[in-house]
Structures are given as C-alpha cells and as structure tokens.
Amino acid sequence: MSQNNGNNILSKLSDAMANAVEVAGAGTVMVNGRRRLPASGIAFASDLILTANHVLEREEDIPVILPDGSEFSSRLAGRDPGSDLAVLRLEKSVAELAIPASEEAHVGQIVLALGRPSPNGIQASLGVVSAIGGPVRTGRGGLLERYIRTDAIPYPGFSGGPLVDSSGKVLGMNTSGLSHGASLVVPAGLAWQLAESLAKHGSVRRGYLGVRSQPVEVSAAQQEALGRQQEGGLLLVSVEKRSPAEAGGLMVGDILVGFDGQAVTDPDELFVLLAGEVVDRPIQLEVLRGGQPTQITVTIGERK
Amino acid sequence: MVVSLPRLRLQLESESELLQGDQDMVNESNLSMDLTEAFAGVFESAKRNLVVVQNGHRGAGAGVIWRPGGIVVTNHHVIQRGKPKISLLDGGEFRAKVIARAKDIDLAILRIESPERDDVAFPGALIADSRDLRVGQIAFAIGHPWGQIGAASAGIISGLGSVPVRSKRGTVHVIRTDVRLAPGNSGGPLMNASGGVIGINTMIVGGDLGVAIPSHVVNEFVEEQLGQETFQAAM
Numbered sequence: 001m002s003q004n005n006g007n008n009i010l011s012k013l014s015d016a017m018a019n020a021v022e023v024a025g026a027g028t029v030m031v032n033g034r035r036r037l038p039a040s041g042i043a044f045a046s047d048l049i050l051t052a053n054h055v056l057e058r059e060e061d062i063p064v065i066l067p068d069g070s071e072f073s074s075r076l077a078g079r080d081p082g083s084d085l086a087v088l089r090l091e092k093s094v095a096e097l098a099i100p101a102s103e104e105a106h107v108g109q110i111v112l113a114l115g116r117p118s119p120n121g122i123q124a125s126l127g128v129v130s131a132i133g134g135p136v137r138t139g140r141g142g143l144l145e146r147y148i149r150t151d152a153i154p155y156p157g158f159s160g161g162p163l164v165d166s167s168g169k170v171l172g173m174n175t176s177g178l179s180h181g182a183s184l185v186v187p188a189g190l191a192w193q194l195a196e197s198l199a200k201h202g203s204v205r206r207g208y209l210g211v212r213s214q215p216v217e218v219s220a221a222q223q224e225a226l227g228r229q230q231e232g233g234l235l236l237v238s239v240e241k242r243s244p245a246e247a248g249g250l251m252v253g254d255i256l257v258g259f260d261g262q263a264v265t266d267p268d269e270l271f272v273l274l275a276g277e278v279v280d281r282p283i284q285l286e287v288l289r290g291g292q293p294t295q296i297t298v299t300i301g302e303r304k
Numbered sequence: 305m306v307v308s309l310p311r312l313r314l315q316l317e318s319e320s321e322l323l324q325g326d327q328d329m330v331n332e333s334n335l336s337m338d339l340t341e342a343f344a345g346v347f348e349s350a351k352r353n354l355v356v357v358q359n360g361h362r363g364a365g366a367g368v369i370w371r372p373g374g375i376v377v378t379n380h381h382v383i384q385r386g387k388p389k390i391s392l393l394d395g396g397e398f399r400a401k402v403i404a405r406a407k408d409i410d411l412a413i414l415r416i417e418s419p420e421r422d423d424v425a426f427p428g429a430l431i432a433d434s435r436d437l438r439v440g441q442i443a444f445a446i447g448h449p450w451g452q453i454g455a456a457s458a459g460i461i462s463g464l465g466s467v468p469v470r471s472k473r474g475t476v477h478v479i480r481t482d483v484r485l486a487p488g489n490s491g492g493p494l495m496n497a498s499g500g501v502i503g504i505n506t507m508i509v510g511g512d513l514g515v516a517i518p519s520h521v522v523n524e525f526v527e528e529q530l531g532q533e534t535f536q537a538a539m
Contacts (some may be wrong), residue, residue, distance in 0.1 A: 021440030
C-alpha cells in the first residue's frame with residue numbers, strides 16, 4: 001500500500017496520541033485500596049497520590065504500584081467525600097509527576113481517559129470533552145464547583161486516573177463515584193487545589209464569608225474608576241449577622257469585584273476562590289461603594 | 305491591585321490577531337479535511353480484503369483475505385456450525401473450505417473455492433507488525449455489525465496484554481480497543497493508521513471493550529497450519 005499524505009497525517013496523529021498516553025501514563029499509578037477491582041491514581045507530588053475517595057476501603061497499608069511495576073505502601077493523608085477526592089502519602093518520594101494542563105478543558109477538545117487498574121500496563125480510551133458544568137450537588141451531599149463530562153469510555157478501575165489532553169497534560173481526574181456511577185471528571189485546577197488542602201489538613205476547609213449576592217453589570221464609569229475592563233460584579237443583597245463579612249465591614253449594596261487580587265464576576269468564581277487556602281486568612285476584597293473602588297480586609301471563616 | 309481577566313485578554317487579542325486567526329482557521333479546516341479523507345481512504349482500501357462469512361445458519365461474521373489468492377482468516381465461532389460461504393463486498397459468492405481451526409484463540413482459516421485463485425480476484429490484506437503497538441494509537445475496525453455490511457468504526461488501542469486460554473498455549477496476546485464493535489464485527493480486521501491489519505476482532509466485552517487477536521499471533525497460526533496443509537497435500 002502506498003503511503004500518501006493522508007496516511008502520514010493519520011500516522012502522526014496516531015503517534016501523537018500514543019506519546020500523550022506515554023507521557024501521562026508515567027504519572028498514573030495503580031491504587032489497590034479495595035477488595036474488588038484496583039483503581040488508579042495521579043502522582044501530583046513525588047510522595048503524594050491523588051485518587052478517588054470511593055475506591056479506598058481502608059486508611060492504612062494501601063499498596064500503590066508505579067508504572068515500572070514497583071510497589072510501595074501508602075496511607076491516607078486526607079479525603080473529601082463531597083468531591084470524591086482523596087490523597088495518599090507514599091512511604092518514599094518515588095513517583096514521577098503528572099503535569100496539569102495550564103488551560104482549562106473546552107467542549108469539543110480531543111481527550112484521552114487513562115487508567116492503570118492492573119499491573120499489565122496503562123489503559124486508555126479516546127473521546128472529546130462533551131460538557132463543562134457546575135456547580136453541581138454530588139450524590140454524597142457535597143458540592144462540586146466545576147466538572148467536565150466526556151464521551152471517552154470509563155473502563156472499570158479508571159476512577160482516580162487522569163483525563164488528559166493530546167499532549168498528555170492532565171485536565172482532570174476521572175471518577176464514577178459522584179454521579180450515580182456515571183463518569184465525571186473533577187477539573188485539574190480544582191483537584192490540585194483540593195489535593196493540596198487534603199495533604200496539609202486532612203480535609204478540605206472551605207471558606208465562609210457570609211454574604212448573599214447577585215451578579216450585576218459594572219457600568220463604563222465604574223470600570224473607569226476601577227481602572228480596568230470588568231463587565232460584571234456581585235451585588236451584596238444581604239450580609240449575615242456575626243459573619244466574617246459583617247466583621248470586616250462589608251455592607252448591603254456593595255458590589256464585590258475583586259478577591260485577593262482576582263476578579264470576581266459571578267457567584268461560582270467566588271465559590272471557587274473560597275474553596276482555596278483562605279480560612280483564617282485576612283483577604284483583601286475590592287468593592288464598589290457608591291461607584292468608587294474601596295479595599296476591605298476580611299478574615300475568612302470556615303464553612304461548617 | 306492587579307487583576308488578570310482571561311476574558312479581557314481574549315478581547316485584546318481578538319482585535320490585533322484577527323487576520324492571523326482567519327489564516328489559522330483555514331489551515332485547521334484543511335487539516336481536518338485531510339484527516340477525514342485519510343480516514344475514508346483507510347476504509348475504502350480495507351473493503352478490498354474484507355469478506356462476509358456466512359455459516360448457513362442465521363447471522364454472519366467478517367473475515368480478512370490474509371493471503372492473496374483466497375486464504376481467509378475469520379473467528380472460529382463464526383464458522384462453528386454449518387458449511388461456510390464467503391462473499392466479497394463487490395459481489396460474488398463462493399463456497400469455502402475450512403483448512404484449520406483453533407477454538408482456544410478463536411481463529412479459523414478458510415480457502416475460497418473458486419477456479420480463479422489469483423491475487424487480482426482475491427487481493428491479500430496488508431498485514432502490519434503487531435509486536436510494537438502502543439496504547440493510544442489509532443485503531444480502525446471494519447465489519448458487518450448487526451448485519452450492516454462494510455461498516456466502519458474508529459478508536460484507539462486501549463490496552464495491550466494477554467489472557468489465559470484453555471490449551472497448551474497457556475496465554476495469548478490480545479489487543480484491547482475502545483472501537484465500538486458489535487456482533488458481525490467478529491472475524492474482521494483491526495487496522496492501524498496506515499491501514500495495515502494489526503489484529504482480528506474477536507470479542508466484545510461488557511458492550512464497550514473490544515478484544516482483538518494480534519496479527520503476529522494470526523501469522524504464526526497461518527504459517528503453522530498452511531505448512532501442514534501443504535504436507536498433507538503432498539501425500
């Protein structure tokens with residue numbers, strides 16, 4: 001058969017995807033934390049493995065098998081049933097790191113779902129990003145700020161494994177534990193953030209501000225006063241009594257436009273920012289009060 | 305306070321890079337057209353070596369002309385019962401003789417019974433080396449799922465490994481794939497990006513996992529069996 005240009009394109013695409021699997025597979029481990037089928041995990045530090053909470057039936061002596069076949073024991077460092085994430089701490093710093101993608105996933109993007117539920121090599125399936133959504137209430141009483149759905153086949157044992165882009169960078173973590181068995185992907189940015197919190201505190205501490213808000217437009221004049229283009233902000237419609245917001249001096253009628261140097265344009269963004277490492281920290285908030293930018297420092301509480 | 309807004313950056317870029325963006329769009333659309341043509345090309349040429357294997361009962365499987373002149377490989381379970389008949393996709397129906405069968409690895413070799421035994425009437429497929437496959441590579445299947453003759457599907461190699469078999473072989477190498485397969489794909493080819501046959505589709509597990517017997521295993525079986533056949537013919 002002659003090799004025409006078309007076949008070269010296909011061969012290039014084929015090799016590129018195999019390379020992506022190889023790159024991402026190096027940071028994908030096998031996690032043997034339950035009686036039934038083993039599951040997968042993502043190395044996000046040389047001694048820390050991100051995996052799905054629902055695949056762990058115990059907290060100690062959890063075998064982790066690296067891509068080269070070597071086995072190391074691990075123990076639970078933290079878990080968050082609400083987002084179905086858990087972090088394991090390896091007895092040694094031996095894992096090759098997975099690389100998170102610098103940009104968020106977008107609908108239509110070609111993706112590969114990876115898993116390592118057996119010691120016989122990496123497994124993968126191909127698909128596209130079908131949808132991006134959130135926040136969504138999960139089956140375990142939690143709230144997932146953001147999620148990705150894909151049509152890549154989630155094989156048994158893929159929970160805890162990565163969803164990667166065509167260069168092998170991690171877009172998120174696959175799990176079937178959040179949506180009644182259907183596969184859902186926790187985006188990498190959120191997963192890494194929560195994983196760091198789990199590694200440090202053993203649980204996810206979510207920040208509490210104590211306001212109700214609704215998104216509003218920021219007028220051209222107000223944008224000029226702000227000194228930047230930002231078309232939306234959050235109008236505070238109530239401030240709870242004895243809340244961090246009240247203690248810090250936030251008032252009904254303020255338009256929240258910035259949080260610790262980040263722009264805030266809708267409630268989801270604020271939600272995600274409050275899920276970061278903010279509890280007990282003084283955070284500088286930027287509000288429009290009477291049309292003028294005002295800086296207010298609030299010590300964020302913990303949401304119980 | 306410095307605030308970086310992705311939306312803002314996008315707006316700024318969209319003005320200065322409008323022309324460049326248009327050019328990129330054209331290139332990208334050419335690329336996807338080329339890809340689409342390449343996909344179609346693989347399936348078009350694969351049809352020449354694809355056959356329908358009927359076993360005289362209900363249902364039909366697929367088969368590949370493995371060697372020019374009419375040596376066809378299919379699944380054992382496709383020809384398990386009855387006298388097999390083979391038809392080509394561009395017409396022509398032939399009786400076929402079962403030369404060899406291996407239940408353990410679900411393979412069978414047939415010979416098309418026809419006065420013409422040349423490679424023009426029955427061109428052999430391009431057989432690729434399946435020993436250096438990688439997970440993630442593109443995989444194509446063509447067959448007759450649910451009786452739809454010559455239907456194409458595409459995916460990737462999902463896993464490489466071996467499974468135990470009940471014979472002296474002990475285990476056999478398999479290719480796992482996420483290509484959507486259905487009854488009627490059995491015995492048909494799994495192909496790589498160049499259209500080379502890398503395996504024979506054999507099983508559908510759990511509705512979404514296909515298993516193929518790799519070409520090098522098929523080749524060993526064919527060489528072993530055709531050798532015997534020649535020897536018997538010489539007696």
